[in-house]
Amino acid sequence: MRTEFVNPFVAAALHVFRQELQEEPRRGPLRLEGSRVTPGEVTVIVGVAGDVEGLVLYGMDIATAQRMVGSILGISPLRVHDDLVESGAAEIGNMITGRASMELEKQGYSCEITPPVVLLGRNILISTVAFNRLEIPFDLSTGRVVLHVALRRRQGEGRKELAGGSAGNLLVNLRQWLPQEESQSR
Numbered sequence: 001m002r003t004e005f006v007n008p009f010v011a012a013a014l015h016v017f018r019q020e021l022q023e024e025p026r027r028g029p030l031r032l033e034g035s036r037v038t039p040g041e042v043t044v045i046v047g048v049a050g051d052v053e054g055l056v057l058y059g060m061d062i063a064t065a066q067r068m069v070g071s072i073l074g075i076s077p078l079r080v081h082d083d084l085v086e087s088g089a090a091e092i093g094n095m096i097t098g099r100a101s102m103e104l105e106k107q108g109y110s111c112e113i114t115p116p117v118v119l120l121g122r123n124i125l126i127s128t129v130a131f132n133r134l135e136i137p138f139d140l141s142t143g144r145v146v147l148h149v150a151l152r153r154r155q156g157e158g159r160k161e162l163a164g165g166s167a168g169n170l171l172v173n174l175r176q177w178l179p180q181e182e183s184q185s186r
Contacts, residue, residue: 004107005149021140041060049154050109054151085120097113
């Protein structure tokens with residue numbers, strides 16, 4: 001994983017957390033991981049395509065998401081229902097990825113981002129297929145948010161399209177959610 005792809009995401013996350021939550025996040029130790037992950041009860045996924053391709057995931061538990069969204073909106077976390085959690089978490093992921101992609105553009109890498117996807121639930125296995133991920137945890141007063149960066153320089157030509165490129169190659173293993181007989185028939 002190239003540092004010039006990761007650094008814009010770290011800087012963007014720090015900026016968004018400082019701006020939106022008015023606090024100084026503490027960055028935890030970085031870890032390079034394989035392609036499979038269960039990021040958190042709330043996971044925001046944003047695809048990146050262009051000269052840089054892959055996925056960026058933001059994982060947190062539900063209480064962290066509620067506190068974070070409540071803090072941004074100025075309301076009690078107890079009043080933050082699922083729709084607000086989804087919308088607020090998606091917007092945070094979108095702001096961070098958008099800022100980072102603008103920085104990548106300044107460095108000469110064309111890139112576009114997909115609209116965020118939010119997964120809610122436990123034990124959801126997400127595979128970034130052939131991409132290793134760099135995990136970057138941020139500790140906030142609202143809880144821990146783990147940024148998962150799985151990016152690489154585009155391989156070959158003609159892969160910039162969002163639907164047909166690596167950004168569209170997200171595999172989510174939801175078999176644990178299917179009834180046993182339905183799961184076996186697949």
